[in-house]
Amino acid sequence: MSETGRLVDTAQIAEEFNTSKPRISEWSNDSSSGFPPAHHTEGRKKFWEHDKVAAFFAGRSKPRRALPASVLEADQDELLTKREVAQLLGYTVASTIDGYRRDRPGYFPEPDEEIDGPKWRRGTIVAWTQNRPGKGRRTKKTATPLPDADVHGDPDELLGSEHAAAFLGYSSKSSFSSALYQGLIPQLPEPDERGAGRGARKLWRRSTLVAAARERGTLPSSADEDLVGAAEAAQILGYANANSFTTAVYHGHLPELAKHDAMGVRRGSEGPPQQRRWNRARLKEVAALRRQAPTPEG
Numbered sequence: 001m002s003e004t005g006r007l008v009d010t011a012q013i014a015e016e017f018n019t020s021k022p023r024i025s026e027w028s029n030d031s032s033s034g035f036p037p038a039h040h041t042e043g044r045k046k047f048w049e050h051d052k053v054a055a056f057f058a059g060r061s062k063p064r065r066a067l068p069a070s071v072l073e074a075d076q077d078e079l080l081t082k083r084e085v086a087q088l089l090g091y092t093v094a095s096t097i098d099g100y101r102r103d104r105p106g107y108f109p110e111p112d113e114e115i116d117g118p119k120w121r122r123g124t125i126v127a128w129t130q131n132r133p134g135k136g137r138r139t140k141k142t143a144t145p146l147p148d149a150d151v152h153g154d155p156d157e158l159l160g161s162e163h164a165a166a167f168l169g170y171s172s173k174s175s176f177s178s179a180l181y182q183g184l185i186p187q188l189p190e191p192d193e194r195g196a197g198r199g200a201r202k203l204w205r206r207s208t209l210v211a212a213a214r215e216r217g218t219l220p221s222s223a224d225e226d227l228v229g230a231a232e233a234a235q236i237l238g239y240a241n242a243n244s245f246t247t248a249v250y251h252g253h254l255p256e257l258a259k260h261d262a263m264g265v266r267r268g269s270e271g272p273p274q275q276r277r278w279n280r281a282r283l284k285e286v287a288a289l290r291r292q293a294p295t296p297e298g
Contacts, residue, residue: 006050007039011175013048017057020099021178026092027056034059040250043184067129076123079113085120089129103174107132146172149218155207158193164202167209169218187215217262227262227277236283237290246276256286 014021027035028046036052071088086094100108109128111118146166165176168185179185189212191202204212228236234245237254248254260276 007047008050008053009045009047009171009175011178012171013053014099014103015172015174017053018104020096020103022093022095022099026096044182045179045184067126071122072126074122076121076126078122079119080122080125082118085125088122088125146170149209149213151206151210153206155205155210157206158203159206159209160201160203163206164188164204164209167213167218168216169213185212185216187212217260226280228280228283229277232280233257233278233283236280237287254286256289257283 008016010021010024013019013024024035027033028038035056036048038046039049040047067088080088082097083094086092086097091097097108109120109124112121112124113119147163149163149166161173161177161180164180165171165173168176168188170176170179176185180188188204189208192205192208193203194201230242230246234240234242237245239245239248245254249257252258257278261279261282262277
């Protein structure tokens, strides 16, 4: 899929442009940041146009942030709380640091002490600031491929988050886990089993995942349905390209097609995690009705 017209979600932006989800949220909510507005929202999940996001990162200033002399001259062994570290770095919310530690292992320094919460020595933060990678540096990562969403396997086999992500149309295990944590997958019931201990794996039977995927629309309701994506739908309906067709759908110009028939499952970081699909016969019916509609006079 070409970069032009490609849509990306928060998890994909964080992965591709080496940043954190809280930082993206901060930019998105700050109209003065220059971050592009979301192309559209599905539930609480936002999607942005990739080329505009790339332009934002390309236009960001390259020089590293210089710390004031007062910070460099202060006691470098003094322990700072997470909030104090955030203030030192100029972050508006301390959760930015949580995002670094959760989403980018090894990027932010580990705490020097864990007494009453994580604490860092001022010198640790100063050294990191002076040697950190440039803001917005783009590092293309190779996403771990998801397993196949095999509907024909043992229905009672227990499967983990990687398989759940594949069945439910997410691009990665991390984006699925984030959506699950935020309660954005109402079609998926509680795990059929859990491992022991804190952070134990969540496991679902294959039959549970298949049923949830069919309800969510990431699997067609039958194997012989003739489903097509936006590009073919545009051709059938006479639109110039997939983008003009999807724009018409988003703006309510095609109310008959506002509800898609299924979602195509994507893997990896290329393109949106899910792609709408419509039944070819339904598209042809809509196209025929549009041709029969009277042309407005004038």
